């Protein structure tokens with residue numbers, strides 16, 4: 001595990017303010033190994049919220065606790081949601097950074113500079129707020145990039161997708177979407193260890209083909225409501241598969257991807273997306289259409305319809321060809337019949353009857369002679 005920074009290694013409140021004014025939108029998390037700040041950015045939305053909170057903290061009516069809470073919230077907002085927002089909260093470094101900033105704030109607002117700062121002796125209550133932060137995907141990650149990437153063939157080709165939540169009100173409206181190739185019950189037992197009580201299963205879909213991919217595509221289709229939960233001490237990481245949405249929507253999306261996976265069979269045996277689908281992805285992007293389960297399934301159905309139409313057309317053509325051939329045959333025979341030089345030469349049948357008659361005549365002649 002990477003070495004944690006000390007709170008003193010974080011930028012000062014003044015520097016943080018400058019970062020917020022600046023366009024860099026720098027994450028303030030310090031990385032002890034390369035000895036620099038994290039290079040990830042924070043969103044405009046978070047910058048605005050942090051700036052607003054820094055205005056709020058100037059309010060003289062705020063208690064020390066309230067002020068510390070606001071500063072801690074600023075520290076969280078100034079950490080990138082991808083790696084460090086939940087870490088600064090989960091490791092409680094945020095609380096300690098807030099205390100340092102609080103001292104800085106006191107020094108800058110106190111008229112007498114001779115007054116030496118005393119450590120603040122306040123119990124910071126464990127804040128139940130901000131259990132979730134918006135999840136930000138890497139700039140290199142997108143639906144098309146994920147869809148076109150190779151399947152990990154070690155993850156199992158058949159399994160289930162499940163959706164759960166917890167009873168606690170902070171989880172209201174939040175759904176965790178996961179996949180498993182084991183039983184869902186045993187997977188839910190694992191999630192009970194996170195320390196939020198027993199998970200409540202909301203729905204599940206079995207017989208999922210390439211469940212890891214179906215899960216991933218479902219996540220990316222819900223990118224606008226993608227959240228990550230604060231640092232989980234038990235598992236030593238952030239659980240990022242949370243979504244603020246309703247269960248029916250998740251079920252619809254995952255079901256559509258699963259149908260597509262089963263019926264369109266879009267990946268080859270090596271786990272590579274087939275060329276035809278790569279082309280469709282490029283086409284959707286070019287035309288400005290979304291790459292989502294609806295469009296992919298629609299394209300599949302359209303292709304099936306097209307293949308059916310082509311097959312029908314081919315069948316009809318074969319039938320027509322057959323009719324045409326027999327017509328041609330009849331016509332040819334008629335033509336041959338007409339072309340036969342009947343007038344100059346007797347037909348074979350006539351010839352035969354003629355020769356038969358001739359033979360008959362001969363026999364008659366012989367008979368007469370013998371008599």
Ligand SMILES: [Zn+2]
Pocket residue numbers: 027028029038039040079080083084
């Ligand atoms: Zn960061």
Ligand SMILES: [Zn+2]
Pocket residue numbers: 193194232233234235239
């Ligand atoms: Zn956990």
